[in-house]
Amino acid sequence: xxSPLAYIHPEAxxxxxxxxxxxxxxxKNVVIGDNNKIMANxxxxxxxxxxxxxxxxxxAVIGAIPQDLKFRGEESTAEIGDNNLIRENVTINRGxxxxxxxxxGNNNLLMEGVHVAHDALVGNGCIIGxxxxxxxxxxxxxxxxxxxxxxxxxxxxxxxxVMIQGGCRFSKDIPPYIIAGREPIAFSGINIIGLRRRGFxxxxxxxxxxxxxxxxxxxxxTTEALKKIEDEFEKSPMINNIYxxxxxNSFKPAAKKAKIITIxxxxxxETAVINLFQNEKIDAVIHSMAVSDYxxxxxxxxxxxxxxxxxxxxxxxxxxEQAFDENNLIKQNKKISSSIESPIILLEKTPKILPMxxxxxxxxxxxxxxxxxxxxxxxxFNVAEALMNNNNCDFVLANDAVNIKSDIHKGFLxxxxxxxxxxxxxxxxxxxxxxxxxxxxxxx
Numbered sequence: 001x002x003s004p005l006a007y008i009h010p011e012a013x014x015x016x017x018x019x020x021x022x023x024x025x026x027x028k029n030v031v032i033g034d035n036n037k038i039m040a041n042x043x044x045x046x047x048x049x050x051x052x053x054x055x056x057x058x059x060a061v062i063g064a065i066p067q068d069l070k071f072r073g074e075e076s077t078a079e080i081g082d083n084n085l086i087r088e089n090v091t092i093n094r095g096x097x098x099x100x101x102x103x104x105g106n107n108n109l110l111m112e113g114v115h116v117a118h119d120a121l122v123g124n125g126c127i128i129g130x131x132x133x134x135x136x137x138x139x140x141x142x143x144x145x146x147x148x149x150x151x152x153x154x155x156x157x158x159x160x161x162v163m164i165q166g167g168c169r170f171s172k173d174i175p176p177y178i179i180a181g182r183e184p185i186a187f188s189g190i191n192i193i194g195l196r197r198r199g200f201x202x203x204x205x206x207x208x209x210x211x212x213x214x215x216x217x218x219x220x221x222t223t224e225a226l227k228k229i230e231d232e233f234e235k236s237p238m239i240n241n242i243y244x245x246x247x248x249n250s251f252k253p254a255a256k257k258a259k260i261i262t263i264x265x266x267x268x269x270e271t272a273v274i275n276l277f278q279n280e281k282i283d284a285v286i287h288s289m290a291v292s293d294y295x296x297x298x299x300x301x302x303x304x305x306x307x308x309x310x311x312x313x314x315x316x317x318x319x320x321e322q323a324f325d326e327n328n329l330i331k332q333n334k335k336i337s338s339s340i341e342s343p344i345i346l347l348e349k350t351p352k353i354l355p356m357x358x359x360x361x362x363x364x365x366x367x368x369x370x371x372x373x374x375x376x377x378x379x380x381f382n383v384a385e386a387l388m389n390n391n392n393c394d395f396v397l398a399n400d401a402v403n404i405k406s407d408i409h410k411g412f413l414x415x416x417x418x419x420x421x422x423x424x425x426x427x428x429x430x431x432x433x434x435x436x437x438x439x440x441x442x443x444x
Contacts, residue, residue, distance in 0.1 A: 015052070027063070033082075047075070047094045051082040051106070051419075059089040066093045066118035068136060074100075081106035081124070082419060092116040098137060101424060111148070121428075124435065129166060141176065142435055143198060145191075161198060163191045175215075177208050187216050241280070245272050245289070266291055266350040273353065277360040284365040284437045285357050288397075297348040358392040365440050367433055368393040373401040384414050395436055397429065 005022035008014065012026045015034035026032070026044045033052040038044065041058045048063035056062070063078040065071060076095035080086070083106055090110045095101040099119040104110070106124045113131040116122060121139045128140075129148035140146070140158045147166035158164070159176030170185040177195060179188040190209050200208075214232075215225045244253055245261045252260050263269050269291070276282060357366050368391060370384040384398035396414045403410035411429050413421040413436060421436065423429045 021058075030063070045078075045094075047077045049077050049079040051080060051084075053083040054080060054086065055084075056086045057088045057090075057112075060086050060091070062086070062090075062092045064091060064093050066096050066136070068096055068118050070098075071096045071118070076100050076102075076118075078102045079422065080104045081108075081421070083107045085109045087114075088112045090114045090116075093118045095119045096136075099424060101422075103422075105142075105421075106419075117154075123160070124439065141431075142439075143194075145194065161191055161194055163194055175212075178212065187212065243276055243280075243282075245269065266295055266353065269353055270351050270356070273356055274360070277357075277364075282361055282364050283441060284367070286367040286433060286437075287354055287357070288367075288369050289353075290371075291350060291353055294347040295350045297346045299343050299345050354387075354391045354393070362392075365395075365437055366391070366393045367395045367397065367437065369397045369399075371399055371401060375400060381412070381414065381420075384412075388414060388416055394440060395433070397433065 002008070002014075002018070002020040003022040003024070006020045006024040006026070008020070008024075008026045009028040009030070011028040012030040012032070014020075014026075014032050015036070017035045018032060019037045020026070021038060021040040021042075023041050024038050024044070025042075026038075027046045027048070029046050030044050030048045030050075032038075032044065032048075032050045035053045036050060037055045039056060039058045042056050043061045043064075044050065044056075045061065045063035050056075050062070062080065065073075066076075074097050076097075077100070078092050078094045079101055080092070081104060084104060085108070086092075087110060089112055091114075092104060093102055093116065096118045102116060102118055102120050104116060104122045105126075108122060108124065108126045108128070110116070110128045111130045111132075114128050115133045117134050117136040117138070119137040120134050122128070122134075123140055123142040123144070125143040126140055127145045129146055129150065131148055132146055132150040132152075134140075134152045135154035135156075137154055138152050138156050138158070141160035143161050144158050145163045146158070147164055147168075149167045150164055151169035152158070153169075153171035156170065157173040159174055159178075161177050162174055163179045164174065164185075165179065165181030165188070168181060168183070168185050170180070172185075174180050174185075175187075177191055179191050180186070181188040190205065190212060192205060195205050195208070211229050214220065214228050215222070218225060218228070220228060242253075242258045243261060244258045245263060246252065248262045248264070252258075261272050263272060269289070354366075354368055357364055368387055370380075370387050372380055372383060375383075380398050380400055384396045387393065388396045394416050397411050398414055399409065399411040408424065409426045409429060411423050413423070413429075413432055415421070415436065421432055423432050
């Protein structure tokens with residue numbers, strides 16, 4: 001239901017089943033999804049993007065221009081995910097040229113008077129208390145609880161599953177899993193109750209506790225403490241192993257839990273995947289490897305092949321393959337010598353890897369990737385959704401090559417429940433994928 005007393009710009013896009021109360025102002029260049037409730041006197045300004053199932057209370061202002069002198073009127077957005085409660089007088093400013101977007105994820109509660117400044121990133125499942133103020137470009141990871149009247153300096157990073165006591169102010173990062181409080185702000189123990197509510201076992205909580213004892217109570221400097229933790233906490237009950245399958249010359253992670261499996265061909269990849277699934281319980285697969293549809297079967301010299309074909313009674317697929325078999329100069333995965341003056345390459349289809357995962361283990365969470373070049377968003381999404389449906393993926397990262405420049409990497413994580421998450425850097429993409437996978441695992 002949309003009140004006739006609300007103002008909605010004719011260019012604004014409003015989804016299905018949206019309730020808009022009297023005296024709401026909705027500007028142009030605004031996109032609002034389905035099943036949202038927007039209460040009286042809320043202002044949804046230029047550049048706002050609102051997902052599905054949100055409730056926005058009276059007096060909230062979303063998408064106001066940043067309170068930042070470097071802002072020059074550039075195009076930017078304020079993006080709200082799904083199922084958020086945005087209480088009275090909350091303000092969420094647009095981004096600046098620094099990142100271009102201010103983002104609030106899914107399933108968050110922003111209490112009365114919260115301010116989210118330009119280019120901030122608030123994750124999923126967070127609770128932000130009354131009158132808490134966030135400066136520009138802060139990051140709050142998933143499931144953090146920030147109490148009332150907290151002041152956050154710009155660029156600070158708040159870890160996941162933390163609890164920050166009311167009235168604190170800080171200008172440094174807050175590590176995950178802890179309670180932070182006092183003045184000046186300090187480590188005040190592990191957020192035990194919060195971790196238990198999130199399903200962390202006592203064993204895992206104790207491991208976290210022991211790690212922080214080393215950091216804060218051992219007398220070691222940070223480098224020494226982290227080295228000691230790495231040496232003494234090799235085995236985690238949460239993650240047994242991370243298997244990393246890659247080519248010999250690929251980047252390889254240094255983490256001790258990462259078990260490296262090197263391959264040379266798609267056939268090697270197929271064998272490695274089958275062996276893993278036969279011997280291990282695999283919770284999730286992130287399949288970001290580019291696999292060609294065809295591979296080199298053999299290479300022969302044109303003159304040799306021609307002579308063999310001239311001897312054949314008729315030219316058909318069999319005679320062609322036979323000619324290659326007879327005159328094959330090089331096998332698959334070997335370097336083609338420059339001595340071959342006129343090489344002819346015979347290709348064969350590679351095994352389809354992506355559909356293998358769900359066939360081997362239907363319960364394994366699968367993340368696929370789709371990269372296109374210079375297409376519109378509808379085309380990109382349609383192709384990515386087809387990949388998802390055809391291969392029973394849980395998620396697909398859809399991206400366009402024109403949006404990949406250095407650390408800038410715009411991508412969209414498509415969920416098989418219809419949700420979409422947008423990212424603008426490689427770091428955001430990696431964190432977003434891990435967060436989505438872990439959330440899915442928690443809900444299984």
